Structures are given as C-alpha cells and as structure tokens.
Amino acid sequence: MGNVMSASFAPECTELKHEYDNCFNQWYSEKFLKGLSMENECSKQWYAYTTCVEAALVKQGIKPALDEAREEAPFENGGEPTDNSG
Amino acid sequence: MKLFQNAQEFNYPWDQVTAANWRKYPNEVSTHVVAVDVLRRELDVSGTKLTSERLITCEQSIPKWLSMLIGCSNRSFVREVSVVDMNAKTLTLKSCNLTCAHLLKVYETVKYLPHGSDPEKTLFQQEAQITAYATISTLCNRIEEWSVKRFDENASKGRQGFDSVLQVLSENWEHRDKLVDELSTKVAGTVDEIRSTTDNIIKKTELKSTSLISHYSREIKRAFNQGN
Numbered sequence: 001m002g003n004v005m006s007a008s009f010a011p012e013c014t015e016l017k018h019e020y021d022n023c024f025n026q027w028y029s030e031k032f033l034k035g036l037s038m039e040n041e042c043s044k045q046w047y048a049y050t051t052c053v054e055a056a057l058v059k060q061g062i063k064p065a066l067d068e069a070r071e072e073a074p075f076e077n078g079g080e081p082t083d084n085s086g
Numbered sequence: 087m088k089l090f091q092n093a094q095e096f097n098y099p100w101d102q103v104t105a106a107n108w109r110k111y112p113n114e115v116s117t118h119v120v121a122v123d124v125l126r127r128e129l130d131v132s133g134t135k136l137t138s139e140r141l142i143t144c145e146q147s148i149p150k151w152l153s154m155l156i157g158c159s160n161r162s163f164v165r166e167v168s169v170v171d172m173n174a175k176t177l178t179l180k181s182c183n184l185t186c187a188h189l190l191k192v193y194e195t196v197k198y199l200p201h202g203s204d205p206e207k208t209l210f211q212q213e214a215q216i217t218a219y220a221t222i223s224t225l226c227n228r229i230e231e232w233s234v235k236r237f238d239e240n241a242s243k244g245r246q247g248f249d250s251v252l253q254v255l256s257e258n259w260e261h262r263d264k265l266v267d268e269l270s271t272k273v274a275g276t277v278d279e280i281r282s283t284t285d286n287i288i289k290k291t292e293l294k295s296t297s298l299i300s301h302y303s304r305e306i307k308r309a310f311n312q313g314n
Contacts, residue, residue, distance in 0.1 A: 006111040009121040009143040009163070017123065024124075025108055032129075032136060033101045035172065040129040040136075053123055057141075062163060065184040066125075066141070069165045072182075073193075075126055075139050079167025079180035081193065 010056030013049060020045040090214040095207055100200040103208045104170055104177045107198070111142075118146045125165075134172040142166060142181070162186065175200050191217045 008017040023042035031037035040046075057063045073081045096103055111119045121143035128137050142164040162185035170177045177198040182191060193215040201207035 004112055005109070006122040007120065008123050009141060010123075013123070020124070021108070024127075025105070028108065028136075029105050032133075032170075033105065033172075035134065037129070038133040040127060046127070050125075053125065057125075062141070062184070065163070065187065066165060069182055069184055069187070073165075073167065073180065075128075075137065075167055078137065078169045078178065079139075079165075081182075 008053065008056075009062075010053065010060065013052035013056055016045070016049040016052050020049040088216045090212075090216065092212040094210040094212075095201065096198075096210060097207055099206055100175055100177075100198060100208045103198050107168075107177060107179075118144045120145045120161075136170045138168050140166045140168070159185075189219055191215075191219070193217075 005018050005021050008014045020042060023045045027037065027041045031041070057066060073079050098106070110116075111122050119142060121141075123141045123143075124138055125141055126137075126139040129135070130137075144162045144164065145160055146162070162183065164181050164183050164185075166179055166181035168177065168179040179194075179196040181194045181196075195213045197209075197211040199209050199211075201209055
C-alpha cells in the first residue's frame with residue numbers, strides 16, 4: 001500500500017492512471033465513505049485516463065473478449081452473470 | 087462445474103477495508119498481478135452506491151508447451167465488477183477471466199461485510215464457480231491436429247528429399263549395371279579401376295542423401311522448435 005500504485009496494462013496510460021487514482025482515493029475516503037459526495041468526482045483526470053485506456057484496449061486486442069464478458073455479466077447487473085453461467 | 091468457498095476475518099473496520107481494496111495491488115504476495123485498470127465507474131443518484139469495472143492484468147509463467155497447446159499466453163486478463171453499498175454496508179466483487187475463457191471459466195464472488203458483533207473487524211467471503219469447457223479429449227484432439235499438421239508438412243518435405251535421393255541412386259544403379267556388364271564381357275583384370283569407380287558412385291549417392299537429410303532435418307527441427 002502506501003504510495004505505491006499499480007500500473008496500467010498499457011504503459012502509456014500509467015501516469016494518467018496514477019493521477020486519477022490519487023484523486024479517486026482521496027475522494028473515496030474523504031467524501032464517499034463519509035456520505036459527503038453526491039457525484040463521482042475527478043472527472044478531468046478520469047477523462048484523460050479512460051481515453052488512453054479505451055485506445056489501448058483496442059490496440060492490444062482485448063476489446064472483443066471484454067465485450068463478450070460485458071454481455072454475459074453486465075455492469076448494470078453488478079457483474080452478476082445474467083443466466084446459465086454453467 | 088466445481089465450487090470453491092472460503093471465509094476469513096480481517097482485523098480492520100469495513101470502511102478501511104473497502105478503501106484498501108482500491109490499493110490492494112501491488113503487494114508482496116500477489117506478484118502475479120502486474121496491472122489494475124478502472125474501465126468504468128458510476129455513482130448512483132443517492133450517492134451511496136459506487137459501481138466499478140476493473141481490468142486486472144496477471145502474468146504467470148506457464149510451460150511453453152502448454153501455452154502453445156491451449157493457445158493462451160503468460161499474460162491474462164480478468165474483468166471485475168464491484169459494488170460498494172453504503173446502506174447495506176457491503177462491498178461485493180464479481181470477477182471472471184477474459185483469457186482462455188473457451189477452456190476454463192472462473193466466476194469469483196468476493197464479499198466484504200462488517201463483523202456482526204465487532205465493528206473493528208470485517209468478514210470476507212469468497213466463492214468461485216469453476217467450469218472447464220476443455221475435456222481431456224478436446225486437448226488430445228488439439229495435440230493430434232497439431233501433430234498431424236506438422237507431420238504433413240514434414241512428410242511432404244521428406245517426400246521431396248527422398249525422391250531426389252532415389253533418383254540419384256537409380257541413375258547410378260543403371261550406370262553400375264552397365265559397368266558390371268562391361269566387366270563381364272571384357273573379362274580383363276582391371277578390377278581395381280572398376281571398384282574405384284563403383285566406390286565413387288556409392289560415395290556420390292551417400293553425399294547427396296546426407297546433405298538432403300541434414301537439410302530437411304533442419305527444417306523438421308525448426309518446425310518443432312516453433313511449437314516449443
């Protein structure tokens with residue numbers, strides 16, 4: 001833990017990820033957990049980071065498998081498989 | 087399908103555990119987790135429920151022959167969707183592997199909730215549903231398919247090589263017969279000369295076939311090395 005933060009799967013996004021993580025972690029502890037936040041903050045850092053990640057997902061060929069998993073276990077469903085998961 | 091279950095306690099309050107969850111990696115134990123990315127994150131309108139989608143990147147060395155066989159590399163990806171619910175006081179993480187999902191699927195559910203009687207403790211519940219789609223016969227079929235393909239490739243190369251060896255040999259064979267015929271009609275005693283000619287023919291044949299075999303053996307080795 002401490003200040004060591006995990007890298008991004010795409011090295012070119014790691015710095016942007018660290019900027020976002022810094023902001024998010026602070027927001028999470030200081031606002032969300034205390035019930036003080038009504039919105040997901042850090043949008044500026046988020047936009048820069050997620051733009052980088054989206055491109056890398058396509059570039060590294062991860063997108064198709066990800067889309068399939070998203071269909072199987074939707075975000076809106078909390079990641080719960082919709083049905084017949086096995 | 088197999089089920090795996092595990093339950094533990096952490097000596098930290100629930101809210102701290104959930105905050106630590108975002109900083110769980112890197113850590114000294116889980117060195118196979120090399121990257122964690124947030125793909126989507128949404129806060130519900132009440133501001134008490136946070137849903138995150140993450141991509142977890144793992145690197146674990148698997149034997150090369152196995153990665154060749156099952157078509158999966160050392161790098162693998164797991165997708166995780168988590169929900170922090172401040173009202174229910176739960177953090178639920180659901181994850182599934184993206185890599186090798188055609189062979190094996192592991193659906194993991196992890197739940198963190200406050201300990202019923204001790205607010206300084208957090209309960210951890212883990213459950214994994216493991217489904218293997220690859221049977222031994224599927225894997226065997228893949229070994230067979232791969233072997234047949236390689237064998238076919240090498241066989242056609244070997245065939246070309248052997249054809250040319252046979253050709254050289256048969257040409258020389260006729261020539262040798264001719265020499266033997268000549269020998270029998272002449273009846274003269276130049277035995278040494280003829281033997282040396284025959285020796286030459288045999289050597290020439292040997293040389294040709296050896297170079298062909300060594301040439302194709304390199305091809306065969308290369309073909310196998312590609313798969314190793």
